[in-house]
Amino acid sequence: MKFELEFDKDIYNKQMDLLFDLNWKKKKDYYKNSQYLGLVLIIIGIALIYKRPNIFGIGYGFVFFGLSNLLPFIYYYFKIRSFYKRMEDVKVKEINDFHYLKYMNLEFTENALITTSGDHFNLIQWSELMHYIVRENNLILITKNYQPFILGEIEVGSENFEKIISFVKAKFETKEKND
Numbered sequence: 001m002k003f004e005l006e007f008d009k010d011i012y013n014k015q016m017d018l019l020f021d022l023n024w025k026k027k028k029d030y031y032k033n034s035q036y037l038g039l040v041l042i043i044i045g046i047a048l049i050y051k052r053p054n055i056f057g058i059g060y061g062f063v064f065f066g067l068s069n070l071l072p073f074i075y076y077y078f079k080i081r082s083f084y085k086r087m088e089d090v091k092v093k094e095i096n097d098f099h100y101l102k103y104m105n106l107e108f109t110e111n112a113l114i115t116t117s118g119d120h121f122n123l124i125q126w127s128e129l130m131h132y133i134v135r136e137n138n139l140i141l142i143t144k145n146y147q148p149f150i151l152g153e154i155e156v157g158s159e160n161f162e163k164i165i166s167f168v169k170a171k172f173e174t175k176e177k178n179d
Contacts, residue, residue, distance in 0.1 A: 042062070
């Protein structure tokens with residue numbers, strides 16, 4: 001199956017946001033409210049330390065548990081924020097690069113996935129692909145070095161998209177049987 005895809009920056013931005021959410025959404029949601037719990041525990045701990053005699057170190061325990069909730073939130077907040085900024089820079093750079101290359105050819109063969117755009121040629125053997133995910137009408141293929149390739153239903157049409165998904169699914173089932 002061979003397709004000629006036109007580059008659309010809106011589709012590209014949505015797909016990159018989808019990748020970001022797949023990577024960081026669970027962490028973001030998990031630590032979303034932990035800063036509040038951490039701050040409350042720290043305040044209670046400090047109040048127990050200063051207001052009363054510290055019985056069995058309970059105030060220090062509250063401070064410790066508060067910090068153990070607050071520090072992972074701070075760590076992931078800055079990590080996710082810096083990753084998002086880097087991703088935005090990469091998106092702008094790639095949009096500028098693809099501005100000159102309007103079309104990309106994508107071919108699914110029995111042995112490999114072939115992508116060509118302008119002078120760029122990329123051949124990915126099916127054995128190099130590690131996993132595939134279908135999310136929000138997008139097919140995401142992930143290589144062994146964790147490089148994602150995304151193809152949206154809006155780019156190829158719903159009928160072709162279903163054919164591609166069944167083809168990829170069959171390739172991965174065959175690959176699992178051979179391994």
